[in-house]
Amino acid sequence: MVEINWHVVNNGLDFLESAVELLEAGGEREVKYAALHLSASIETLLKVRLAREHWTLVVADPREARRTKYESGDFKSVPIDQALDRLVNIAGVAISDEDIKRIKSLNRTRNQIAHFALIAENPLATRATVARAMEALLRFIEKQLAPGASLEERKIIDATYSHVMEQIRQIEVMVRERMNSLKPIIAQADVPVVKCPECLQDAYLFSDGTAGKCLFCSYNKSGFVAAADYATNILGEDEYSTIKDGGEWIVSQCHLCADTALVDGIITTARMKATQGCFGCGYFGDRDALEQCSRCNAWTEAEPDSVAVCSDCWDYMISRD
């Protein structure tokens, strides 16, 4: 087995330690920096594992990898999302889908901070995102890095581990309290409730007529953005590879509002059950309520005993007569 560079691991653990201290400090500003430091920690530690497979995997474009530049640290390295892909698909490292979602969710928060976008109005939501990604990182350290550690390294890992776990538990309690307070509204909602594409909590309420909203993190992007986010972040689908493989993308034009926001395969978690829903206008129903138009594949209301044709195609056919 190739040597692990423990100096780099300790660097990654140091970022993690800093992130947890910032979380403890608790202010809004500190939480923001906790997200950045945790992201640096994850990036560093994922790359340690990639380098163990082969050093060129750490380079953004392996075709441009040069050993001398690598040794001196003068190269563009692989971003977190791609590092995860390479770990799973090339190195065969087992990371659960759930943990990948947690890390990607933190990565989105990191990017929002770095690109001056507003982060969640609710600081607890950011704390929760940070805490969940921390837990995923701990599992990664345990399974992928700790087994090769010397006694001395093991001590450092264990100390970090217990400190981080304690903070994660505290945040979990706060999140549970907040979710409990939302429970009555969620349970009684007259609209479908699904996992929030941003914070991953079961708290995104479809809306009547306008865009839906997450009760936990206040996420309320417009229909087509929320639909794409849901398909990618919650269902784990990828438009590019779906279409490349000749499949049909699960987000399509809504038959009611015409927004590209109708998702086929939503998973509802409360009273209102549905398998299809529009993140734009709030339409929801079961798959057999709609049929795909026989001419253009667009979803249209199913009518028994007749071939499905959407209104656009009808109009077109009539105009030609």
Ligand SMILES: [Zn+2]
């Ligand atoms: Zn949310």
Ligand SMILES: [Zn+2]
């Ligand atoms: Zn719609």
Ligand SMILES: [Zn+2]
């Ligand atoms: Zn049609």
